[in-house]
Amino acid sequence: MARLGGMALRNAILATLLEGESSGYDLAKVFDSSVANFWTATPQQLYRELDRMEGQGLVAARVVEQERRPNKRLFSITEAGRAALAEFTARAPKPTAVRDELLVQVQAVEHGDAAAVREAVRKKQSVAERKLKRYERLRDHLLAGRTEADYLAAAGRVGHYLTLARGIAFEQENIRWCEYVLGVLAQRDPTS
Numbered sequence: 368m369a370r371l372g373g374m375a376l377r378n379a380i381l382a383t384l385l386e387g388e389s390s391g392y393d394l395a396k397v398f399d400s401s402v403a404n405f406w407t408a409t410p411q412q413l414y415r416e417l418d419r420m421e422g423q424g425l426v427a428a429r430v431v432e433q434e435r436r437p438n439k440r441l442f443s444i445t446e447a448g449r450a451a452l453a454e455f456t457a458r459a460p461k462p463t464a465v466r467d468e469l470l471v472q473v474q475a476v477e478h479g480d481a482a483a484v485r486e487a488v489r490k491k492q493s494v495a496e497r498k499l500k501r502y503e504r505l506r507d508h509l510l511a512g513r514t515e516a517d518y519l520a521a522a523g524r525v526g527h528y529l530t531l532a533r534g535i536a537f538e539q540e541n542i543r544w545c546e547y548v549l550g551v552l553a554q555r556d557p558t559s
Contacts, residue, residue: 376416379406381425381452384444385524391417391440401505401527404498404534417442425451473548485552492545499538506531 383389383397394417395410408416420426425448428440444452469487476484509528510518519525 375406376408376412377420377425378452378455379408380413380416380420381444381448381455382526384426384442384448385452386527388441388443391442394442400501401531401534404502404537405530420448423447476552481552481556485549488545488548488552492542492549495538495541495545499535499542502531502535502538506535 379398379402380394383394383402386397389397391410391414395408395413398406398408398413417426417428421428421442424445426442427445428442430438430440432438469491472479472484472487506528509531513521518528522528
């Protein structure tokens with residue numbers, strides 16, 4: 368299973384590097400702000416995977432010397448990395464399964480601490496609302512005043528925008544579901 372996880376992380380890194388050369392630090396920031404809508408990784412995981420990918424020839428690193436700061440390595444995708452990514456995109460993806468602890472808690476709400484479950488749903492809603500605002504700001508930045516149709520017609524690459532659109536829809540649905548659950552639980556126990 369670790370190998371499969373590494374393979375998926377590898378491909379997420381390669382896809383991100385299509386945007387251009389990046390330091391590990393900047394790559395971690397990109398993962399945290401935009402790639403997080405479909406893939407998460409800690410900075411430590413990213414650095415380990417970048418080192419492994421460099422050893423496999425999928426990325427190249429160059430050192431940039433800095434005064435008064437540690438030197439930094441900038442990574443770029445190699446032709447071998449592009450080929451690996453092309454091979455990955457040609458494969459049919461494996462179906463994903465939802466594994467969400469909150470769903471188990473909601474399923475068992477009548478047999479547990481209903482107030483704690485409601486609070487967990489409220490927290491999920493709050494997190495989804497924050498993510499949605501961040502994703503919408505990123506979308507607005509990408510569009511830069513253009514309509515979506517104009518952007519999609521003129522952009523050199525649209526994959527980033529399409530995955531962002533999925534993240535926006537996902538968080539909108541999370542918010543809708545949380546509101547639904549809280550409404551149903553409030554109807555069943557109006558004193559809560």
